[in-house]
Structure formats: structure tokens, C-alpha cells
Amino acid sequence: MTATRGPKSKAAEVADALREEIRGMQPGERLPTQKELVDRFGYAGQTIQNGLAMLRAEGLVESAGNLGNFVSGTKAEDDREELKEIRSQIQALTERVAALESSS
Numbered sequence: 001m002t003a004t005r006g007p008k009s010k011a012a013e014v015a016d017a018l019r020e021e022i023r024g025m026q027p028g029e030r031l032p033t034q035k036e037l038v039d040r041f042g043y044a045g046q047t048i049q050n051g052l053a054m055l056r057a058e059g060l061v062e063s064a065g066n067l068g069n070f071v072s073g074t075k076a077e078d079d080r081e082e083l084k085e086i087r088s089q090i091q092a093l094t095e096r097v098a099a100l101e102s103s104s
Helices: 011-022 036-040 046-058 076-102
Strands: 061-063 070-071
Touching: 011 036, 011 046, 036 046, 046 061, 046 070
Parallel strands: none
Antiparallel strands: 061 070
């Protein structure tokens, strides 16, 4: 038995795309507006907001209310590295569990 993942939510797709974009940005840089993101992705505003909320929860983005969303400072870089390591460990454990289940 192998571990499978369901399809990504639209909000997760937005978060993934913006996460990649943020890598090339400097702390304090402003992200595109919600309207620009709606136009780019073709998703509802709430879906865009949910994707941005994921990035805020990860510490990659800070909201300044009506001024928009901005790339977080250096702490976010440390958090990203920690999240990357945790994801790697989870993936390794998932593969190990799948291997153990298939050998049973």
C-alpha cells in the first residue's frame, strides 16, 4: 500500500506559487494586490485570501491591512528553512510507513 495525496486545494496552489515568487523578493516588498492575484489565478477573492493566510501562518507574509501584504523579514527565512526540514522529515517518515505497510 502506498501513501497518496489528494489534489491540492486552489488556496494551496496560490500559496505555492506565491511562495516561489517570494523567494526572489526582498523583505518589505509588497505582494500583488488581491485583485491582481484574482486576475492572475482566476480564482475567487476568498481563495486568494486563504492562500495568503497560509503564507501569513508560515511567517512569510505580513498583512498591513488596506496597504496590502508584504514579504516578512529575516525571521521568515529561518522559519522557511525549519519548515523545509520538517517537511523533509515527514516525507521520509511517510515513505517508511508505506514501505512497512507493503511488507506486512
